[in-house]
Structures are given as structure tokens and as C-alpha cells.
Amino acid sequence: MRLFALTVAYKGSDGKVNQLKAAHELSSFGYFQRGSIREFMDFTSKILVERTALCSRASVKEQEYICHVYVRRDGLGAVLIGDHEYQQRVAHTLLNKVLDEFTAKYSSPQWAILKESDVNFPQLQDYLQKYQNPKEADAMTKIQSELDETKIILHNTIEAVLQRGEKLDDLVDKSEGLSMQSKAFYKTAKKTNQCCIIL
Amino acid sequence: MEDARGRRLFADLNHAFRKDPLIDEYDFLPVTEPQNNASPLLLVEHKLGLELWSVRLLFRYAYNRLMNWRDRNQASVFIDPQELIHLSRAVLMVNPDCYTAWNIRKELIENGDLPLADDLKLGQLILSKFPKSAETFIHRRWLFQRLVNQCLSSSNDSTASADGHQENGGALLCMDGIDIALGPEANALANGIRPEAAAAAVALGEGGRACAALPLESSRLLAENLHHELTVCDRAADSYASNYYAWTHRAWVVRYCFNCSLQVLLGELERTQTWTMKHVSDHSGFHYRQFLLSNLTKHAARLHRQYAKSLSGLVDAEHDFICDLVQSFPSHEALWYHRKFVFHLMMKSAKTYSSEAAATDRVINGELQALHDAVSKNDGQKRSRLESHSPHVLRQREMDAVQKTASQAKEPFQKTLARKYVEWLEKMFPSLKET
Known part of the structure; x- marks a missing residue:
């Protein structure tokens, strides 16, 4: 089980999402892929916070990844991207914890205007590292009853989260957060999935 | 153009x-x-x-x-x-x-x-891009086979003349073998062996492949790369889920190049524990541990003599390990399969244990009721251990634990898996009351 990215973002009343801080652990990916994968994780996290209603939780499957998302009543949200082995309850408990700590450090009026580069929240990276360890996760499962009873909605693909008529390919195309290289990476990856031989 | x-x-x-x-x-x-x-x-x-x-x-x-x-x-x-x-x-x-x-x-x-070393390097490079390339692993096996054969054939050539060197050469190779101690635990183990046991291991070549006066190049290459090969397998297994090729290759290395040396088997058991814990749905990793355990069961006596470890202790520890994983990470079929293997092993060793005990101790005579009565009398400690490891008690305990999981689990798939396990138990060990 692995965790790849942990993100805190604010969803304003106008629906716009402001990424406040993101932490990544991408050492298991190839050297040349890391940059693009990082951009894609941020891109996906943003989409998910955008499409998740206030006061709700979801776990979204996408290929071999699962993205856990929680957006609170006050618009503050967090996304954790891991693999399918990582326990859902532990992931959502971690999201709660991260949001609580972030709130203790930055008060709500700041969320809409803070820039990611100005946010000093090293705990995010620490949590991402600490929770890689299943032993740590194990201790968490024992206090899972602390997790509120908000139901976790399950989706089988990211496409299922999108609104009617929206296509992931279009969103990728339009995105400003993704570099040319990452868009090319997305396209070739799609192509090579259909046919494993590049020749 | x-x-x-x-x-x-x-x-x-x-x-x-x-x-x-x-x-x-x-x-x-x-x-x-x-x-x-x-x-x-x-x-x-x-x-x-x-x-x-x-x-x-x-x-x-x-x-x-x-x-x-x-x-x-x-x-x-x-x-x-x-x-x-x-x-x-x-x-x-x-x-x-x-x-x-x-x-x-x-x-x-x-x-x-x-140079053979160059090809080992190329294979490793290719595995960084294609971690489950079967041909690459096959080629690596050919390379290692060649190295081992070079060592062996030269030792055959020189056995007649090199009697004087035999001890030296063997010791040299064995020092390499001991360097291969995997992880801190294995090191502690190596230090913990009594000197005469260590000497015996040296004489045996710790793998029976005592090679005298090896051609320096092959023996050096082998020593350098064997240890590293396990790391190569680690990386390949990390970068591709359920990498069957990497794990079978690793098993081959342990069997063919290390000749299933007990020290390597124990070291590998230790070393792969964390890996399997972090890859609970990867059957290949558990299958490798099954390979290790099966090979350890073949050498129970030597395990006890040289490493002061009892086989049943190892199997019990594995059972605790897998039960803990089954509870912590519900709904993973690979875990339940491994549990089946481990429990089967437990029952097998319990049966041999109890039949041996019955042969030496007529009071017990395999009769369970007599056993219960006897426990309260003198010599109780030995009997309670015997009792707690009797096949009947083991089966009952396992059955209770799994049925508890089946009824308490929140996840439907975990329930299904637990129920299947119960069916398997009933089929595999049906009428234990008579035995």
C-alpha cells in the first residue's frame, strides 16, 4: 500500500478551488515521469474538490489509484491519493486530522486569498510519510469509530464524478496546470494502454 | 534516409x-x-x-x-x-x-x-524500464548458472591436487556466504551460532557447494552479485505489482545459487516480511514466503541445532503475522490463501509432533480425553504444550477465530472469504475427533 499525494484546498462559494498546500511521494515512479505525475495528481485533486459537494466524502477509483476526498461544510477540503490496498477508513481519518490541523494554523478568512507558496504547513509532508507505514495505519483503524458518520460515496472512475457532458480529455486539454509535456504524456499513455506495442 | x-x-x-x-x-x-x-x-x-x-x-x-x-x-x-x-x-x-x-x-x-558483469548490468538497466520481462530474467539465470558452473568445474579439476587448499578455499567462500546475512536479525543470528556450529557450516560450505581454489574472477563476481541479485528482485517487485517473474527468479536464486542455505532462508523470511505487509494483495510475495517456509521444514533438526530455532516457532509466528494482516486489511484474497498455507503447515507439524509424543509417552496415547485428565497431574507443562498443539485443538481454535471474523466483518467480501475458509477447513480436516 502506498500513498502518493495529500492536498489541502479551499472551495469558495463561487465554486472556485484554491490549492493551499500539496505534498507528494513519487519515488516509486520513473525519474522522467515524476514531473507529469505530480501535475496530474494536483489536477485530479482540484477536479475532485470542485465536484464534491460541501459536507461530503467520496472515494474515487481511477485505474490502480484511489482518490479519497472530503470537503467540509466551511469549504475546506482535502484529497489523499493512494493505491487500492490502502484502507478507506484510515484515509478518511487522515483527511479529518489534516483539515483540523490546517484550520488551527490558518483561519477561515485567509483560505480564499492564501497563495500556496506562502503557506507554511510542513505537517502535510510528515503525515504523508508517516502514514505510508501500515503499522501506523493499523493504530488508526482502532480509533475508526471517531470518524463521523458521513457516508463515503464510492465512484468507479473519475469520469463518474464529472458533470453531464464533461469529458476528462477536454478537461486535460483545457487545463492550465498541466504542461505540454504532461498533456503529451497523458495522450501517449492512453494510446499505449490500448496497444502495448509502441512499434 | x-x-x-x-x-x-x-x-x-x-x-x-x-x-x-x-x-x-x-x-x-x-x-x-x-x-x-x-x-x-x-x-x-x-x-x-x-x-x-x-x-x-x-x-x-x-x-x-x-x-x-x-x-x-x-x-x-x-x-x-x-x-x-x-x-x-x-x-x-x-x-x-x-x-x-x-x-x-x-x-x-x-x-x-x-564480460559477464556487463551483461548483468544491462539486465538490471532493462528491468528498470521493463520490470517483468521474462526473457531478461531467463538470461540472468543463464549468467548465474554459468558463474556457478565455473566455480564448480574448477573445484572438480583441482580436488585431487588442492586438498591443502580445500579448507582455505571453502572458508573463503563461506565468509562470503556469511556476508550475505540479510538484515540485522540475520547478523545477530550469525553471531549467535556456537563456534563449532559455525565451523561445521564452514566445512559444509553452508550450501554444500564448497569450492576449492575457485577461479578468482568467477568467485568474486558470484559473491558480489548474488547478494545484489536479491535487491534487483526487490526493485522489480516494487515497480510492478504481482511481479511473478521477479519472485520466481528470486526463488531460483535462493535454490540454485545459495542452495537453500538455512541462513539465507531465515534472512529472506525476515527481509520479505515488511514487503508483504505493504503489499497485502500481492500473492507473488506470499508465495515466495511459502517457498521459504517449505524449504525450512525440510531441515527442522539442523535449524534447531545451528540456529536454536524451532520450526513450530517459525510457523506459529507466521500464523500470528498472517492473522494480524487478515484482521487489519480486510477483503484481500491473497492474505486468506497464505493463511490456508500456513495453517496447513501447522497441522502437518502438529500431527508429526503428536505422533512422536505418543510413541514416547504411552500415557497420552493420542487419546484426547486422557490428555485432558493428564494435564492437571505432574509434568503438566509439557502436556499443556502438547495439548495446545494437538491437531484437534488447533483446528477448533482456527475455526472459532474465522467464524468470529465471518460474523463480525463489516465488508461483505471479507465475510465471503471467511466463509470460504471455513468450508476449506471442513473439507481439509474433516474428522479430527477420531485421530
Whole structure:
């Protein structure tokens, strides 16, 4: 089980999402892929916070990844991207914890205007590292009853989260957060999935 | 035109390897069109990137040239060995399952044109891009087989003359073997063995492959690379889920090159524990542990003598380990399969244990009721251990635990798996009351 990215973002009343801080652990990916994968994780996290209603939780499957998302009543949200082995309850408990700590450090009026580069929240990276360890996760499962009873909605693909008529390919195309290289990476990856031989 | 570009790319690739012999990873970059005359090769921090459009050209050039040379029917072109080495490298980096290219390299090694160590390095590089390439693992086995055979044959040649050296040579190899201690626990183990046991291990060559007066080169290569090979397998298993090829290769290395040495088996059991804990749905990793445990069961007596470890202790520990995982990570079928294996092993050793005990102790006589009565009397400690390890008690305890899981689990799939396990228990160990 692995965790790849942990993100805190604010969803304003106008629906716009402001990424406040993101932490990544991408050492298991190839050297040349890391940059693009990082951009894609941020891109996906943003989409998910955008499409998740206030006061709700979801776990979204996408290929071999699962993205856990929680957006609170006050618009503050967090996304954790891991693999399918990582326990859902532990992931959502971690999201709660991260949001609580972030709130203790930055008060709500700041969320809409803070820039990611100005946010000093090293705990995010620490949590991402600490929770890689299943032993740590194990201790968490024992206090899972602390997790509120908000139901976790399950989706089988990211496409299922999108609104009617929206296509992931279009969103990728339009995105400003993704570099040319990452868009090319997305396209070739799609192509090579259909046919494993590049020749 | 295409050929000329292919040749240039080929030259560029060779140049990159000359410039940085420490390249340890490569990948194809998602650039589908050539861009403003720049080289499509990128070299940063010992990582090599090839733009996708160039890969096809490079491969076509290298493959055609290599196959034209290989085709004996044609008036074949002469290519010097150095270029053959480079051509086959280019082909294999793009398509590692081209076994003709691997075979050409085998011939080059046999002719002494290609150092064996270089091929081990190339294989490792290819595994960074294609972690489950079967042909790459097969070629590595050929390389190791060759190394081991070189060691063995030279020891056969020299047994008559080298009696004096035998002890020295054997000791040398064994020092390597002891260096192979895997992880801190194994080190503690090695230190914990009594001196005479260590001496016995040395005499045995800790694997029976005592080789006297090895050709220095092969023995050095073997010692250097055997240890490393396990790390290579680790990496391959990490970068591709359920990498059956990597794990079977690892089992082969332990069996063939380490000759299932107890120290290596114990070290590997220790070393793969964390890995399996972090990959609870990967059956290949658990299957490897099953391989380790099965081999350990064959040497229960020696395990006790040399390492002061009881087999039933190891199996019990594995059972605790897997039960804990089953509880912590519900709904993973691989875990339940491993539990089946471990429990089966427990029952097997319990049966031998109780039958041995029955033979030596007539009071017990395999009769369970008598056993219960006897426990309260003197010598209770031994009997309570016997009782707690009797097949009947074991089965009942396992049955209760699993049924509890089946009724308490929140996840429907975990319930299903637990129920299937109960069915399996009933089928495998049906009428234990009579035994």
C-alpha cells in the first residue's frame, strides 16, 4: 500500500478551488515521469474538490489509484491519493486530522486569498510519510469509530464524478496546470494502454 | 534516409553510454515528433530519456542490421563483436523479449568478447524500464548458472591436487556466504551460532557447494552479485505489482545459487516480511514466503541445532503475522490463501509432533480425553504444550477465530472469504475427533 499525494484546498462559494498546500511521494515512479505525475495528481485533486459537494466524502477509483476526498461544510477540503490496498477508513481519518490541523494554523478568512507558496504547513509532508507505514495505519483503524458518520460515496472512475457532458480529455486539454509535456504524456499513455506495442 | 537517421541515433546512444557508464534507468519520453534538430536523447543524473519518435527508428536500424548479420543464408556482413554488443543492447532496450538478441550476447560471452558483469548490468538497466520481462530474467539465470558452473568445474579439476587448499578455499567462500546475512536479525543470528556450529557450516560450505581454489574472477563476481541479485528482485517487485517473474527468479536464486542455505532462508523470511505487509494483495510475495517456509521444514533438526530455532516457532509466528494482516486489511484474497498455507503447515507439524509424543509417552496415547485428565497431574507443562498443539485443538481454535471474523466483518467480501475458509477447513480436516 502506498500513498502518493495529500492536498489541502479551499472551495469558495463561487465554486472556485484554491490549492493551499500539496505534498507528494513519487519515488516509486520513473525519474522522467515524476514531473507529469505530480501535475496530474494536483489536477485530479482540484477536479475532485470542485465536484464534491460541501459536507461530503467520496472515494474515487481511477485505474490502480484511489482518490479519497472530503470537503467540509466551511469549504475546506482535502484529497489523499493512494493505491487500492490502502484502507478507506484510515484515509478518511487522515483527511479529518489534516483539515483540523490546517484550520488551527490558518483561519477561515485567509483560505480564499492564501497563495500556496506562502503557506507554511510542513505537517502535510510528515503525515504523508508517516502514514505510508501500515503499522501506523493499523493504530488508526482502532480509533475508526471517531470518524463521523458521513457516508463515503464510492465512484468507479473519475469520469463518474464529472458533470453531464464533461469529458476528462477536454478537461486535460483545457487545463492550465498541466504542461505540454504532461498533456503529451497523458495522450501517449492512453494510446499505449490500448496497444502495448509502441512499434 | 531513415537508415541514416537510425545510424545516427545508434551512435548517439553509444555515445551516451560512453559518456556516463553509470546510467541506471531509462525511459521513453512522450515526444512524438522530432523537434528543431535537437538530439532526442536526454541524460540527467544517470537517467537516460529517449524521445518516443526516435525509438522506432533506432530499433528498426539496430534490429535489421543485427538480423542481417545473423541470417546465415545471406552473404553476411562482417560486424565486429563490439558493434554486435552495442546493436543487441539497442534492440533489447526497446524490446527485451527478443531472445535472438540475448542469444547473440550469450555467444559473445562464451567467446570471451563480452564480460559477464556487463551483461548483468544491462539486465538490471532493462528491468528498470521493463520490470517483468521474462526473457531478461531467463538470461540472468543463464549468467548465474554459468558463474556457478565455473566455480564448480574448477573445484572438480583441482580436488585431487588442492586438498591443502580445500579448507582455505571453502572458508573463503563461506565468509562470503556469511556476508550475505540479510538484515540485522540475520547478523545477530550469525553471531549467535556456537563456534563449532559455525565451523561445521564452514566445512559444509553452508550450501554444500564448497569450492576449492575457485577461479578468482568467477568467485568474486558470484559473491558480489548474488547478494545484489536479491535487491534487483526487490526493485522489480516494487515497480510492478504481482511481479511473478521477479519472485520466481528470486526463488531460483535462493535454490540454485545459495542452495537453500538455512541462513539465507531465515534472512529472506525476515527481509520479505515488511514487503508483504505493504503489499497485502500481492500473492507473488506470499508465495515466495511459502517457498521459504517449505524449504525450512525440510531441515527442522539442523535449524534447531545451528540456529536454536524451532520450526513450530517459525510457523506459529507466521500464523500470528498472517492473522494480524487478515484482521487489519480486510477483503484481500491473497492474505486468506497464505493463511490456508500456513495453517496447513501447522497441522502437518502438529500431527508429526503428536505422533512422536505418543510413541514416547504411552500415557497420552493420542487419546484426547486422557490428555485432558493428564494435564492437571505432574509434568503438566509439557502436556499443556502438547495439548495446545494437538491437531484437534488447533483446528477448533482456527475455526472459532474465522467464524468470529465471518460474523463480525463489516465488508461483505471479507465475510465471503471467511466463509470460504471455513468450508476449506471442513473439507481439509474433516474428522479430527477420531485421530
